Amino acid sequence: MKIAFTAKGKDWSSSMDPRFGRTEYFLIYDEEKDKIEFIDNSEANQEAHGAGPKTAQKLFDLGAQVLITGNGPGGNAASVLDKMELKIYIGAGDMTVKAAYEAYKNNQLKKF
Amino acid sequence: MKIAIASGKGGTGKTTVSTNIASYLAETEKVVLVDLDVEEPNSKLFIKADLYNKEDKFKMIPQWNQNLCTLCGICQEVCNYNSVIQAGNTIMVFSELCHSCYACSELCPTEALPMIPVKMGELTHYKNNNLDFIESRLEIGQELAVPLIAQTIDYVNNLFTDDFIKLYDSPPGTSCPVIEVTKDADFVILVTEPTPFGLNDLKLAIETMQELQKQFGVIINRDGLGDAEVENYCIKNKIPIIAKIPNSKEIAHYYSRGMLIYKQVSEFKEQMEKVKRYIINSMRGVLK
Numbered sequence: 001m002k003i004a005f006t007a008k009g010k011d012w013s014s015s016m017d018p019r020f021g022r023t024e025y026f027l028i029y030d031e032e033k034d035k036i037e038f039i040d041n042s043e044a045n046q047e048a049h050g051a052g053p054k055t056a057q058k059l060f061d062l063g064a065q066v067l068i069t070g071n072g073p074g075g076n077a078a079s080v081l082d083k084m085e086l087k088i089y090i091g092a093g094d095m096t097v098k099a100a101y102e103a104y105k106n107n108q109l110k111k112f
Numbered sequence: 113m114k115i116a117i118a119s120g121k122g123g124t125g126k127t128t129v130s131t132n133i134a135s136y137l138a139e140t141e142k143v144v145l146v147d148l149d150v151e152e153p154n155s156k157l158f159i160k161a162d163l164y165n166k167e168d169k170f171k172m173i174p175q176w177n178q179n180l181c182t183l184c185g186i187c188q189e190v191c192n193y194n195s196v197i198q199a200g201n202t203i204m205v206f207s208e209l210c211h212s213c214y215a216c217s218e219l220c221p222t223e224a225l226p227m228i229p230v231k232m233g234e235l236t237h238y239k240n241n242n243l244d245f246i247e248s249r250l251e252i253g254q255e256l257a258v259p260l261i262a263q264t265i266d267y268v269n270n271l272f273t274d275d276f277i278k279l280y281d282s283p284p285g286t287s288c289p290v291i292e293v294t295k296d297a298d299f300v301i302l303v304t305e306p307t308p309f310g311l312n313d314l315k316l317a318i319e320t321m322q323e324l325q326k327q328f329g330v331i332i333n334r335d336g337l338g339d340a341e342v343e344n345y346c347i348k349n350k351i352p353i354i355a356k357i358p359n360s361k362e363i364a365h366y367y368s369r370g371m372l373i374y375k376q377v378s379e380f381k382e383q384m385e386k387v388k389r390y391i392i393n394s395m396r397g398v399l400k
Contacts (some may be wrong), residue, residue, distance in 0.1 A: 049255070050209045050373070057197045076206050080164025083199040 001020025001031045003104070004064035005097050010038040016091025017102050021052035021077055027097055028062060052077030060084050068092050068100050072112045088112035113395045114278045116297035120313025122284035124303045125333035126358065128367060129387070131158035132374045136384045137391065138243035141335040146268055147247035147295045149283040150233060150260045157370045159245045168250065170229040171259050173207040174217045182227035187216035187225055196225075208255040215390040233260045235267060237363035244272070249330045257289040265296050277391065286320040294321065299394050301354060301387070307338035311345060318351065329390065331383075334359040354390045355383040 006023035008015045017023040021073075024098065026039040044051040056077040059067065067086055070093020081088065089109035092100035103109050116158040117130045126149075135160045136146035148153040173198065174187070183202060190224050194244045195209035196216045207230055217225045232254045240244040248264040250257060268278060281295040300321050304314040314330070332342055336360040346353050357363070363380055366373045373380040 047194060050206065051206070053197045053206055053209070054194040057199060060199050076209070080197055080199045080204060083202055083204075 001041055001066060002064040003029045003031065003066040003068060003101070004060075004062065005029070005092075005100060006067075006069040007038070007097050009097075012036065012096070012098040012101075013095050016068075016092050016095050016097060020069050020071065020073040021055045022047075023055065023069070026059065026062065029101065030062060047087060050076070056080035059086075066104070068104055068109065070084050070094075078112075113274060113276075113299075113391070114280065114297045115391060115394075116280040116282050116294040116300045116315060117303060118282035118290055118294055118300055119284055119303045120286060120315070120317035121304065121310055122311060123299040124284075124305045125126055125331075126281055127155050127158070127283070127305050127375065128333070129301065129303050129331055129357075130279055132372055132380070132384055133387050134243060134245075134279050135159070135372050135387055135393075136381075137277055137279075137375050138241065140240055140242075141392075144244040144246065144276050144278045145273050145281065146264060146278065147245075147281045148261050148264060150248045150257050150264070150289075151249045151283060153247040153249050153281075155245070155281050156236075156238075156247055158372055159238065159240070159243070161243060162345075163246050165235075165237040166243075167235050168299055169233045169235055169260055169263050171228050171232045171256075172212045172214070172227040172332050173210045174205055174225035175228045175258040176203045176205055177224045177226065178203075180222045182222055184221065186219055186221070190215040190219055208253065211256065212259065212388060213227070216400050226261070233257075235264055237267075241374045244276075255306035257261075257283065265293075269270045269296075277395070286316050290320070291324070293327060294325060296327065299391075300326045301331055302328055303331045303333055304333055304342055305337065306340065306342045307335050308341070310338070311342045314342060314345070318349075327394075331355045331356045331357065331387065352390075355386040357383050 005027040007025045007027045008017045010042050010072045052074045053076045058089045067088045072090040090112045091110045118124050129176040132309040137143045151278050187196045193209045195206045197204045215229050233250045235248045280293050283289045302317050335356040366376045374384045
């Protein structure tokens with residue numbers, strides 16, 4: 001399972017970024033390979049409009065099966081994500097990435 | 113003569129000034145008042161006039177033709193506004209984000225994105241003797257005010273020569289819609305209030321007008337409230353203070369009833385007289 005986190009940093013101890021469209025980074029955790037990688041999304045902050053769909057498009061190409069985030073994607077982004085097989089969990093905006101992953105594993109996160 | 117009535121901060125009295133000065137000027141001059149705050153136009157609440165014309169306004173957006181599409185991805189690459197997104201084997205168009213630039217449509221090698229019109233808003237034109245009043249209203253769900261503002265200004269300029277006094281009631285702030293309204297104006301009136309918030313946003317508005325190389329003056333509304341910093345700032349920077357409208361419960365009372373205030377409150381009318389003289393003098397080129 002490939003899990004995507006919206007994060008403010010590049011590793012497990014980073015804070016989650018509660019925003020979806022303008023998240024600073026994506027952390028992608030590949031459970032099978034036990035490997036974590038980060039994707040810089042800071043260019044989304046340059047977008048006056050449409051950061052949500054653009055970020056959703058990026059996530060689409062990354063091919064994650066699970067997204068863990070804070071506030072949840074907005075309408076436009078959600079309609080793009082809807083086209084992929086993606087389970088979205090929200091409410092992890094105040095946690096670290098590690099804590100968010102544990103909360104997800106313990107079924108403590110809300111499904112979007 | 114085109115005059116934009118703008119502000120940095122919202123709720124400082126743009127509509128109060130616009131509707132009153134338009135009606136007052138129309139007692140002797142030919143005036144067109146245009147409510148360009150298309151996201152929430154409200155000048156009509158104060159203007160009594162008869163319906164003259166109503167028309168739908170459209171913008172062009174691409175519509176995806178799945179049968180012609182080869183999923184080459186060019187459309188998504190060339191879109192600067194993220195309104196065309198390729199998600200797997202689907203092309204999604206977010207019409208609210210589209211700026212009608214035609215890039216995706218023109219550059220599509222298989223013509224799979226023809227442009228089609230969608231309604232973005234409605235323009236309504238009213239008349240009352242010397243006063244023409246025009247407002248445009250954005251459709252619910254539409255995000256972009258600029259194309260509707262541009263089309264409304266085109267409508268006004270096609271219909272009225274420059275010997276009319278054209279007053280543009282602007283949206284608040286200093287972003288694209290305000291630029292669109294003020295860039296066409298000969299002169300900008302900035303309405304502010306004498307508070308730290310009013311001053312902060314006035315400075316932003318002034319910076320914007322200087323960048324656009326616009327001539328401008330300030331009206332201080334609700335004078336007597338807050339502090340003297342706005343006035344001090346204007347004096348120090350040699351910015352003309354066109355009028356000072358007193359902070360008065362009586363004015364608020366007539367405003368809340370949708371009435372024109374200059375007809376009821378003499379101290380308000382005195383200030384409108386100053387604005388009128390300023391506008392007429394500007395027209396005659398006396399002011400530099």
